[in-house]
Amino acid sequence: xxxxxxxxxxxxxxxxxxxxxxxxxxxxxxxxxxxxxxxxxxxxxxxxxxxxxxxxxxxxxxxxxxxxxxxxxxxxxxxxxxxxxxxxxxxxxxxxxxxxxxxxxxxxxxxxxxxxxxxxxxxxxxxxxxxxxxxxxxxxxxxxxxxxxxxxxxxxxxxxxxxxxxxxxxxxxxxxxxxxxxxxxxxxxxxxxxxxxxxxxxxxxxxxxxxxxxxxxxxxxxxxxxxxxxxxxxxxxxxxxxxxxxxxxxxxxxxxxxxxxxxxxxxxxxxxxxxxxxxxxx
Amino acid sequence: xxxxxxxxxxxxxxxxxxxxxxxxxxxxxxxxxxxxxxxxxxxxxxxxxxxxxxxxxxxxxxxxxxxxxxxxxxxxxxxxxxxxxxxxxxxxxxxxxxxxxxxxxxxxxxxxxxxxxxxx
Numbered sequence: 001x002x003x004x005x006x007x008x009x010x011x012x013x014x015x016x017x018x019x020x021x022x023x024x025x026x027x028x029x030x031x032x033x034x035x036x037x038x039x040x041x042x043x044x045x046x047x048x049x050x051x052x053x054x055x056x057x058x059x060x061x062x063x064x065x066x067x068x069x070x071x072x073x074x075x076x077x078x079x080x081x082x083x084x085x086x087x088x089x090x091x092x093x094x095x096x097x098x099x100x101x102x103x104x105x106x107x108x109x110x111x112x113x114x115x116x117x118x119x120x121x122x123x124x125x126x127x128x129x130x131x132x133x134x135x136x137x138x139x140x141x142x143x144x145x146x147x148x149x150x151x152x153x154x155x156x157x158x159x160x161x162x163x164x165x166x167x168x169x170x171x172x173x174x175x176x177x178x179x180x181x182x183x184x185x186x187x188x189x190x191x192x193x194x195x196x197x198x199x200x201x202x203x204x205x206x207x208x209x210x211x212x213x214x215x216x217x218x219x220x221x222x223x224x225x226x227x228x229x230x231x232x233x234x235x236x237x238x239x240x241x242x243x244x245x246x247x248x249x250x251x252x253x254x255x256x257x258x259x260x261x262x263x264x265x266x267x268x269x270x271x272x273x274x275x276x277x278x279x280x281x282x
Numbered sequence: 283x284x285x286x287x288x289x290x291x292x293x294x295x296x297x298x299x300x301x302x303x304x305x306x307x308x309x310x311x312x313x314x315x316x317x318x319x320x321x322x323x324x325x326x327x328x329x330x331x332x333x334x335x336x337x338x339x340x341x342x343x344x345x346x347x348x349x350x351x352x353x354x355x356x357x358x359x360x361x362x363x364x365x366x367x368x369x370x371x372x373x374x375x376x377x378x379x380x381x382x383x384x385x386x387x388x389x390x391x392x393x394x395x396x397x398x399x400x401x402x
Contacts, residue, residue: 074339080332083339085365092357095332141331 002160003273004179006203008195010166012187013215013239018163019044020255021183022129024266030158031126033133034175035165036119036146043252047131049124055134055149056115057098057142062089066110073102073111094141119146121153130158144174151178159270166195168202176203181277182210183236183269188222196224200233209276211236213269234276236269285311285384286341287377288351292320294378300352303334309377310344313385334358334399341367350380350389359395371396 005018015033019041022031033041042049060073060082071084081095082102089102093116103111118140123132134150136143143165154160164175176182184199186192196212203210211234214224218241228235239245239255239262248258256263288305290297299305308321321340326333334354338361341349348368362369370389374380383389 080329080335083335083361085342085361090361090364092332092335095335 001181001274001277002162002179003270003277004162004164004176004182004208005185006164006172006176006182006199007166007185008168008197008199009186009192012166012192013185013213014166015041015044015163016215016249016255017183017185017213017239018161020262020266021270022161023254023256024263025129025159025161025270026267028128028130028158030130030132030155030160032150032154032160032162033131034147034150034162034171036134036136036143036150037165037171039133039135041163042131042133044254045126045129045131046252047124047126047129049122049131049133051123053121053149053153054117055119055121055146056117057096057145058100058113059093059096059098059116060089060091060102060111061114062091063110063112064088066108068108068110070107072105072107076101076105094139097142098145118142119149121146121149123153130155143171147171147174151175168198172199172202173206176206176208179208181273182208183213183273184210185213185215186224187216188214188218188224190223193223193227197227200231209273209279211269211273211276214238216241234272236272237265283313283348284344284346285313285381286344286346286349287311287380288349289320289377291377294318294381295376298350298352298372298374298377298380302349302351302354302358303329303337305337305351308337308340308344310346311377311381332357335361338362338365338367341365348384350374350384353397354392354395355397355399356395357399359392 005014007014033039067088069087073082074084079095081092119136121134132153134146136146165171186196217238245258287309288299289309290299290306307323311318326336334357338358342365350370350372369392372380
């Protein structure tokens with residue numbers, strides 16, 4: 001069972017919820033931090049990270065002696081990462097997505113692929129929770145290869161909590177791909193609702209069953225619950241706004257340390273989303 | 283010899299475009315015949331990345347030996363330099379003014395990029 005935690009808007013509590021779910025689980029669980037541009041689940045989970053591996057993207061390397069300057073590489077590249085000049089080709093490896101198209105179309109075999117390091121993946125344990133996170137190197141632009149590496153390191157047999165990056169673009173898609181069910185976390189603000197609708201549209205297109213958790217709730221009836229009622233979306237949990245939670249957060253303590261009474265609630269959410277995932281499969 | 287001037291319009295009296303990679307278009311001017319054509323750059327205008335690189339490729343492909351623009355970033359500069367295309371940063375109001383400044387020798391070739399990428 002793979003549960004992806006997404007949001008649309010940043011800073012709504014994805015990591016807070018993902019950590020709480022991992023800590024509340026009653027079966028063996030792993031936590032994957034796919035928010036590789038700013039992985040911060042480790043601050044709350046405090047894992048003992050023992051393994052580390054680099055992540056590479058294959059980028060083109062041009063042999064000028066073989067290049068005829070025909071321009072086939074430049075025409076196939078959708079990212080302007082390789083261009084053809086008189087008699088040779090110039091590579092901008094920081095723009096390359098590593099698709100390999102240029103080396104396939106090169107008629108003279110002038111293009112080989114070389115590894116370009118863009119980040120790393122670390123693994124270990126936080127108590128009983130298996131923990132893996134990815135980290136994109138500062139100055140590199142492409143996080144999906146690092147995210148895919150995080151997911152490749154995962155144990156396919158464990159209950160898996162995927163902490164996704166915010167937004168609905170490639171990093172989010174790379175993170176949520178293959179999930180059995182999704183939980184979208186948002187806050188009851190105009191911005192939280194607006195970006196939730198984007199995330200809902202995205203997850204619906206992917207055909208992944210999902211529910212919503214509302215964080216920092218002042219009133220049980222709010223703009224997000226109204227929207228979810230209209231759309232027939234399950235509101236799985238509403239987390240009340242509490243100063244004690246913010247204080248715990250600022251010290252790197254988990255939500256369940258500040259509000260242990262929520263633990264059974266998160267266990268219920270795990271059961272509920274498991275049913276949603278299985279219902280979808282049938 | 284052909285010159286390329288980044289432009290916002292279709293004629294010599296059009297305002298220059300200060301941008302290179304995301305210029306609206308490129309006016310290709312033949313100094314010998316004084317004939318010009320305009321290359322549309324709208325596809326590049328909306329490129330997610332690599333606009334300067336692709337724009338430089340256009341310039342190289344059209345056979346120009348010099349570019350007059352407002353600003354040029356590091357990647358475009360690298361491509362144009364490798365293709366031995368001279369780059370002139372210019373504040374002229376119109377394309378015609380820029381060509382006049384070039385002809386009268388007022389412009390000096392840039393020795394490096396004068397802005398970071400994505401400077402707008």
